[in-house]
Amino acid sequence: MSDLDPDSATQRHDNGAPVVSSRESGRIAFAAFVGTALEWYDYFLFGTAAALVFNRLYFTSLDALAATLAAFATFGVGFVARPVGAVIFGWAGDRIGRRPALLVTVVMIGVATGCVGLLPDYTSIGIAAPILLALLRLLQGVAVGGEWGGAVTLAVEHAPPEKRGRYAALPQIGSPVGTLLSSGAFSLVLTLPSAQFDAWGWRLPFLAAFPLLVVAVYIRRRVEESPIFTEMESQEDRAKVPAVDVFRQAWGRLGVAIASAFLGVGGFYMMTTFIISYGTDTVGVSRSLMVNATLVAAAAQICVIILVGRLGERLGPGRVTMWGGLVTALAAAPIFLLTETAHPALIVLAVTAGVGTLSIAYAVSGALLTELFPAHLRYSGVNLAYNIAGALSGFLPFVATAMLGSADGSWWAPAALLAVVAAITAAGGFYGERLRVTDQVVVR
Template sequence: MSKTEQTAPGATPPGTSAVVTGQDAARVAFAAFVGTALEWYDYFLFGTAAALVFNRLYFTTLDPAAATLAAFATFGVGFAARPVGALVFGWLGDRMGRRPALLITVVMIGVATGLIGVLPSYAAIGVAAPLLLVLLRLLQGIAVGGEWGGAVTLAVEHAPPEKRGRYAALPQIGSPVGTLLSSGAFALVLLLPSGSFDSWGWRLPFLAAFPLLGIAVYIRRKVEESPLFDEMLKQDERAKVPALDVFRQAWGRLLVAMASATLGVGGFYLLTTFMISYGADTLGLSRSLMVNGTLVAAVAQIAVILVMGRVAERFGPGRVTVWGGLLTALLAFPVFWLVETKNPVVVVLAMAAGIGALSVAYAVSGALLAELFPARLRYSGVALAYNLAGALTGFLPFLASALLGTFDGASWPVVLLLIGLSLLTALGGFLGERMRVRDNVVAV
């Protein structure tokens, strides 16, 4: 057994194996991608709206700077709720099955997002408006806390071992596609007169969550349960309290997984949610330019994810994670310097370069995290690692905005923050490559 195929606590005994096929893997990965794209569309809408509209419509009693901080704090609440979703849906996914957990999460976030589209403003119902906004963000966070880990787990467990990189990358593409859909929707409604945008235009992207939800549910209902989970049912190998076993038996793996996922979560929001606010409010660039920058970056991200998923099959997801972390650290200062030129073309290219660099590590995060935990703990382990990393980094746009105010608009403290995240992720990839486990599966 090689260094990258170690036995983890609670791993499936050698005598049992599950059968997987390439055809099933492709179908399941596509279904995981569709649901994940909807989840991220819903989730990213909030980030864009926090930067563009929530500060003015839901926190109107505060001065502009404080209102922006409050909007980003509300944005961060969703990340704080994600570990709760990881616990709840991790238990459901490891005890009752991956498939039912994923159906519940996609319905939950679709409904919460659609309801934001009909939420009255502060001017209409007073303090109840921001409180309800926080509540709906909490529901979004809980749902996403269970969604990503389940989608990656299902995609990986249906895939032949030698092709896990490419199939685990498909749910990752849901992130840039969600960005394209959400940023594209806001780019369209920003074409409206400012009065129309503030009164009803911004609500349209949120209301679109309802029909998109119907499509995602239809596709996900056709997905079969994980063959590894079915094998665990036959052998009665399920953990009674999976999250507890993760903390007791695999806490070292959990910490490594969290470190490796940090850049893909926190770094991404620094270069999207925070960057939109920084460009529009501090540098005086147009909101449309900054939103369009995220659109171009999302296209670059899709290309990087597709390529790196294949590269990980040859070199290992941990090594690719190291490369992504180091590359992002090297580009951090140049990206911000180029944005500060205020040249529209250069700004867009800089955003694409920065997000493309961190996407090297993000592309293989699903494959790496899934192989850090045995099947009986996988849903909970992957979900907890990813979402604890999210909870720790979700307030970074808030922190970055606070640093910006503290240092009179200077960006270097924010850049150092990004470099720190990048190096932490590189360390997680270095350690994670040496801790990967192998499932007992037979590909046909």
């Protein structure tokens, strides 16, 4: 039973734990999923456009390889900005509240993404075009730096410990749904004649960010504050700058969290952004085939996340992360060998297998990272870990492209890179399982 009035916003169980209704827990987790899906849609659009559009329209003064490298470098800039967003919104989330921080992030990324659709190309405004493109990508990165960690933190802090795997997996599903929306949007505009696609067609998915922003703000305004944060507000010894305390008090946990998140971020962009460029420019298949392969992979990823999220509740998210990393490392070579065949069905199989295997670790990443940090440092710790991993891995498409050039286009170079990333995450999962901490929420 509770020692507070049943109608109060935050109740406490006899053991002192916050009490929330099961209906409220599910609604918060669903809201976290919807908001995350819309934000990832905005963010992923840039990756697809970097592989298909930006190298030709914003870096036209460079040769083909240099233009692709420049486009991927601009893509990577957003990852460098993500730790900055993690610090800013980590402070806001741990000091002011999870909910207001998430409202600001969704507005920032929606506006930045919509403005990309309005940006003139190189032939119109010259060098200002790629500079402005990089600045908008920076804004995207800052916003996403505060998004994912806040969403999983809010979902997990409304969930009982024994069900955190499934609640934490819901925001993770936002990633493949965002991929489906962004890749699907590009698949539609790719049906236009090339001249129309280059002139205005590619802009339509970006401009769609404006109406989607209205939906996202409406959803985020209805999200209730975390009961654990509400309880924590009364504590006088809370960190003034939580990110600093993460490095002071939990640097070992931060390192483990970064390693465990590495594959879910870096491997994903290798199997979407890089693989599109690789299949189109090196293997010689059509752009639409590669984009459609990512669509099939995203649909499969949803199934993997749902199933593995439940599995993480039984085996522990660290163990699942470890096994997911090992499976992906072993699958890296077959994935790129299948892509080399240029056979459409085998390419779809390769991309789906690649995204599916790395999603084993990604599915439980939210549950593992939130349990690596105490509540008063959680928003900052989770955001820092995930986004430092993003900053380290955001340039992986660039590195993979450079390695591919050095290896004369041979498949083994990107395969080796993917295997190394997967091995790092396997080690992170191994140590992460031993460092988990939980706080209590009673759900009725």
